[in-house]
Amino acid sequence: MSTNAVNTMTTTEIQSPLHRWVQKLMHSTDLGMMPVIAALIAIWIVFEFLNPHFLTPRNLSNLSAQIVVTGTLALAETFVILLGMIDLSIGWSSVVAASVFSVGTVFLNLPVWPCVFLGIGASVLLGFLQGLLVSRIGVPSFVVSLGGAMIAEGLVLAMLTQHGGSVPLSDNLSTAVGTLNVPPAWSWGISLVLFAAFAIVMLMRHADRRKRGAGEAHTIVIAKLAFMLAVVVIGVGLLCAYQGIPVLLMIFLAALFFCAFLTKSMRYGRHLYAVGGNAEAARRSGINVRFIQLSAFTIAGALVGLGGLLDAARLGVASATIGDGDVLLNAVAAAVIGGTSLFGGRGSVYGAFFGALVIASITNGMNLVGAPSSVRFGVEGFILLIAITLDTVLRQRRMRSGRA
Amino acid sequence: MNSASTHELLSVKGLHKKYGAVTALRDVSFTVRRGEVTALLGDNGAGKSTTIKAIAGAAPADSGSILLDGQEVQIRRPADATSLGIQTVYQDLALCDNLGICANLFLGRERVSTPFKLLRDVDMEEEARRVLKTLRVNLPSLDTPVAALSGGQRQAVAIARAVLWGTKLVIMDEPTAALGVAQTAEVLRLVRDLAGQGFGVILITHNMQNVFEVADSVVVLRLGETVMEQRKDELTPEAVVGCITGSRTTIGGMA
Numbered sequence: 001m002s003t004n005a006v007n008t009m010t011t012t013e014i015q016s017p018l019h020r021w022v023q024k025l026m027h028s029t030d031l032g033m034m035p036v037i038a039a040l041i042a043i044w045i046v047f048e049f050l051n052p053h054f055l056t057p058r059n060l061s062n063l064s065a066q067i068v069v070t071g072t073l074a075l076a077e078t079f080v081i082l083l084g085m086i087d088l089s090i091g092w093s094s095v096v097a098a099s100v101f102s103v104g105t106v107f108l109n110l111p112v113w114p115c116v117f118l119g120i121g122a123s124v125l126l127g128f129l130q131g132l133l134v135s136r137i138g139v140p141s142f143v144v145s146l147g148g149a150m151i152a153e154g155l156v157l158a159m160l161t162q163h164g165g166s167v168p169l170s171d172n173l174s175t176a177v178g179t180l181n182v183p184p185a186w187s188w189g190i191s192l193v194l195f196a197a198f199a200i201v202m203l204m205r206h207a208d209r210r211k212r213g214a215g216e217a218h219t220i221v222i223a224k225l226a227f228m229l230a231v232v233v234i235g236v237g238l239l240c241a242y243q244g245i246p247v248l249l250m251i252f253l254a255a256l257f258f259c260a261f262l263t264k265s266m267r268y269g270r271h272l273y274a275v276g277g278n279a280e281a282a283r284r285s286g287i288n289v290r291f292i293q294l295s296a297f298t299i300a301g302a303l304v305g306l307g308g309l310l311d312a313a314r315l316g317v318a319s320a321t322i323g324d325g326d327v328l329l330n331a332v333a334a335a336v337i338g339g340t341s342l343f344g345g346r347g348s349v350y351g352a353f354f355g356a357l358v359i360a361s362i363t364n365g366m367n368l369v370g371a372p373s374s375v376r377f378g379v380e381g382f383i384l385l386i387a388i389t390l391d392t393v394l395r396q397r398r399m400r401s402g403r404a
Numbered sequence: 405m406n407s408a409s410t411h412e413l414l415s416v417k418g419l420h421k422k423y424g425a426v427t428a429l430r431d432v433s434f435t436v437r438r439g440e441v442t443a444l445l446g447d448n449g450a451g452k453s454t455t456i457k458a459i460a461g462a463a464p465a466d467s468g469s470i471l472l473d474g475q476e477v478q479i480r481r482p483a484d485a486t487s488l489g490i491q492t493v494y495q496d497l498a499l500c501d502n503l504g505i506c507a508n509l510f511l512g513r514e515r516v517s518t519p520f521k522l523l524r525d526v527d528m529e530e531e532a533r534r535v536l537k538t539l540r541v542n543l544p545s546l547d548t549p550v551a552a553l554s555g556g557q558r559q560a561v562a563i564a565r566a567v568l569w570g571t572k573l574v575i576m577d578e579p580t581a582a583l584g585v586a587q588t589a590e591v592l593r594l595v596r597d598l599a600g601q602g603f604g605v606i607l608i609t610h611n612m613q614n615v616f617e618v619a620d621s622v623v624v625l626r627l628g629e630t631v632m633e634q635r636k637d638e639l640t641p642e643a644v645v646g647c648i649t650g651s652r653t654t655i656g657g658m659a
Contacts, residue, residue: 214529266521270507270523273500277500345501
């Protein structure tokens with residue numbers, strides 16, 4: 001995202017590139033994905049050191065499926081957090097989707113696909129109604145979603161208590177989604193074709209910019225693409241060394257790329273960031289602030305529903321106990337660890353991916369090492385605190401520079 | 405200064421506005437010429453903000469008329485003013501700090517391609533560079549977040565946005581209030597340039613030095629009335645201050 005176009009700052013001291021880079025870092029107000037990727041590398045090195053099974057294809061394949069639920073819910077939460085709001089209902093709302101799906105398929109013998117839509121639809125409705133209260137009336141999202149979470153919990157108990165609190169799934173779709181991998185040949189094919197399409201779009205835009213006398217040097221663009229290709233090849237290669245890309249991960253990545261498209265390439269995303277950054281300025285610019293808020297909660301609802309169904313598919317059961325656990329906390333933590341600012345307007349959907357990877361890596365690694373949950377919670381909490389402290393420090397830095 | 409283009413752009417006649425029992429504007433009349441900077445002065449509560457709100461459509465006047473290019477216009481809402489080519493650069497600038505320069509310039513009016521409303525970033529960047537060049541504004545690369553800019557640069561972005569949106573008249577509310585010396589000079593240069601390019605500019609300020617540096621004509625309001633409308637050349641700072649505070653009675657030239 002850094003077009004180093006005609007940089008015409010008035011300061012003209014000559015510095016070495018490294019010095020300039022360090023300077024930029026020291027005064028930066030937005031570090032993007034850098035902290036979370038650094039944390040991830042550190043975590044992986046530590047666990048690989050403690051247990052050499054950590055970075056094996058088999059464990060990484062497990063890990064890649066373990067990030068899916070947290071990642072999808074973190075993706076949902078990212079939309080709301082980008083507005084500077086919070087949605088505390090996503091944990092229970094996701095279980096509502098799973099419950100509707102399980103009751104529909106197991107007890108009402110409905111066909112699978114309508115149940116998928118009913119389940120996700122239930123979460124969408126919950127998100128939409130909460131969004132209405134937030135955007136039309138202006139009730140703080142914190143309280144609205146707290147109430148929403150309680151209502152969702154009530155709905156889950158109403159649906160599942162009579163069936164003993166949990167319903168094992170038996171349909172083919174959830175079994176396939178929860179257990180299968182995309183065969184290696186297909187995994188390679190799909191990922192390379194998608195990467196090629198992405199690269200072509202990048203190069204065309206780059207050519208367009210260059211033609212108009214702007215844009216980065218060719219080498220920078222090529223280097224970026226080569227780096228991304230390397231990441232894709234290593235990632236897919238590792239997963240294919242085991243059994244291929246898990247279907248769960250495929251679905252999550254599809255949702256991730258769709259959200260990235262929505263927030264980065266479409267006008268909607270620009271407006272979402274604008275409302276999160278300065279709602280009053282957005283309103284004066286003619287942006288429909290209420291619509292953006294309502295739609296963000298609704299989109300979050302859809303992703304929450306998807307996350308709930310994926311969780312049920314992974315576990316093979318829709319269970320009322322899931323909502324009680326750390327589903328919500330993990331999702332919020334993942335989004336924040338991924339660099340999305342709780343103050344709104346800053347962050348990225350990719351943060352949800354990396355944040356979920358951090359959380360899942362800690363859980364997975366701690367299990368491998370045989371550490372008790374107490375240690376795991378301690379470490380996760382510690383990392384979350386670092387992330388939120390960093391966010392706050394950067395914000396204070398922005399406030400200072402903003403008034404200079 | 406720019407005697408080539410001294411046509412009337414905006415003419416305000418007999419604006420009257422009441423907020424409940426309080427009369428905010430009694431009789432405000434003045435004229436803004438194309439290619440000129442008109443300084444709008446007055447003490448707190450003199451009616452500057454109310455006048456601006458009436459012209460910008462934020463709070464229409466109860467009576468009186470506004471003529472743009474000699475035609476009487478109805479400005480009931482901010483959107484009316486915008487579509488007539490009147491832009492207000494508010495004191496708080498209304499910028500999104502988290503977005504880049506280019507994103508702010510086109511905020512709410514992004515160039516998009518159908519059917520997915522995809523942002524045409526390359527087109528927007530090109531046009532932004534063109535406008536910034538005509539304004540002779542030096543800014544870092546266009547995706548730099550506005551949060552990283554200095555106060556003067558932020559002001560420049562807000563002004564460039566007004567220009568980009570096909571404006572004839574730019575209203576600036578205290579543009580130099582929070583700026584240092586060098587940045588103030590830069591913004592005043594920009595104001596002067598705007599007028600030089602044929603825009604009409606209304607400049608609200610408390611800084612008498614600014615007025616005498618950039619304004620072509622001076623309008624003073626007191627208690628909701630125009631008490632002075634004169635060419636700057638005929639004035640001294642003391643006369644203007646006297647008129648603002650009311651310690652000196654009016655000296656002709658008013659409507």
